[in-house]
Amino acid sequence: MDAQFLHLGIGLLVLLAAQHAPAVLIPSPECQTQCGDVEIQYPFGIGDNCSWSPGFNISCQVQEDNVHKPFIGDVELLNISLIHSTIRVLNHISTYCYDPSSGLMETSQWMLNASSSPYRFSDVDNKFTVIGCNTLAYIMDSDRTGYQSGCVSTCNNQSDLVDGSCSGMGCCQTAIPKGMGYYNVSFDGGFNTSNIWRFSRCSYAVLMEAEAFNFSTTYINTTKFNDTNIGQAPVVIDWAIRDETSCEVAKRNQTGTYACLSSKSECLVSLNGPGYLCNCSKGYEGNPYVPDGCHGVTVGFLVLVISALFGYMIIQKRKLNQVKQEYFREHGGMILFERMRSEKGLAFTVFSEAELTEATNNYDKSRIIGKGGHGTVYKGIVKGNMSVAIKRCALIDERQKKEFGQEMLILSQINHKNIVKLVGCCLEVEVPMLVYEFIPNGTLFELIHGKNQALQISFSTLLRIAHEAAEGLNFLHSYASPPIIHGDVKTANILLDENYMAKVSDFGASMLAPSDKEQYVTMVQGTCGYLDPEYMQTCQLTDKSDVYSFGVILLEVLTGQEPLKLDGPETKRSLSSNFLIAMKENNLDPILPSHIKGQESNELIRGLAQLAKQCLDMSGINRPSMKEIVDELGRLRKLSLHPWVQLDVEMDTQNLLDGASTASFQIEGATTGYSTQESENLPMNPRSSYYAR
Structure with missing residues (x-):
């Protein structure tokens, strides 16, 4: 059944659009200043000539229970804050429920538009929240900004769920950008509750106040979440005087x-x-x-406050030092130091919190070079003039905290030309921070999908970058001990150095392959469009999960298209689905760009398409290993560079590569590496600095 979109006609839509000069500068003494339990403070007002402008008009309505409640248009107002310039209102929850009587999914999807008003959704206080056991929901802004994001929530049964945990099992959350005055919610039809309706009939999605939400396992098998506020949840909205820009x-x-x-x-x-x-x-x-x-605070009161604050700061400083020491021990700092002393030549630095705070100018917003589900990345300067990328990680679970020091020790010893080097870490904070080498020339995603048309990137260059990325992933899978599974392979996580060489990044601090083959991850994580469908079903992360994601990268290189198009019809949103259909019909022409069809050999295109198809096999056991991918890409690159030469498929890939080994892994004596040197068409001007999400 087609989704029925319900448009919310509120003062945040029409009545607030009138942004003209206010009728009065000060409210009349006769203006009502209270509605129910809510104090109505100017510039808001009830009645004529009581608010700064029509956008701040409040109506006080009598409800069925004879209780007065304030509304802005059709939206119930919960409170007003002058200090923080915010209001809290109730926002409608979008639902996606299976109806066993009709056998259809019933949808109630809400949109909210306040772009032509004094209001913007708070990016600090709100998160897009999704609840369900087989749910993929999208949030998108208007065409004006083009913002789109999604959130996946899965689980096998109720025993997988934990009260208070919103990490992807039964519940997930994602942040929103600044400046959003419009949002629309939709559900992916590929995820529904038709097969699990007896256990979990409904899925929910809503933009809501983060502090007001605490996940309960009862939200999965009952309608409690939707019933608590009659299908609504609180959302925080920033307001401002928007008649002038400054x-x-x-x-x-x-x-x-x-x-x-x-x-x-x-x-x-x-x-x-x-x-x-x-x-x-x-x-x-x-x-x-x-x-x-505005009234002055008395001097005596100020002295009392300052004295109390001074004593409080002394106590808190002592507590902070104790907490830092506990965090350091908890994250394996003592283990790390002992190994650093015993193993000579270990190039790894344990930074203090103060050092990284200074390196990033107190984490100034201008230093942000990347954001994503795993954390926020800042550019910093350490040791005088060394540029680094400092990642403040998202929350990790208790198991990962205990193993953090040992895992940092392993990751610090990876030395491969196609993997971003881990320089050090900070352990005296609640969630450890990682310090990587700084890579200046952006990402493969920007190179393929960027809007700067002046950059003429040859197909052989893109193929070479994909080959190098495969070499880096193969190193993690085959030569690390224990093997490292990346878990979030995508073009945005393939960085480009000053020579446009690929550097795999963001493989995290806790993606070591489980020693127990039956061990399951506690949450499904990754990026929509790249996620392995087998991983989504089993919650078991393997090296073949990385192979599936790399297959999507090959499609981006081959087609120039993004992996997911949220603005198109549901059947055409997935690049991998469109590609597999085209391969089944033996007709790639509709998805191939003209410059590929006109300039590259059919054998090269067929070879790359066939490799991508193998990587995207629904069963991980049928997918090639990263070593096999490296070998095949080496063969295909020779076709791109020398299309007139017929190559033997079984030719040793090592004979195709020039130069000496430039990579090594210094654990248990293992050493491996590759080196390539070619003349390619690269951009003349470096791209702006960026770091992987």
């Missing part, structure tokens, strides 16, 4: 529409969308939007 412009406005009316107030630029905010000056509190609204 404080300077607003102050110069000669029409008398500057909003910071208190003489003891100051103007601040909005951090979420255009416009400005008003706050009381330091030492004052109250309402900065009305004359004389």
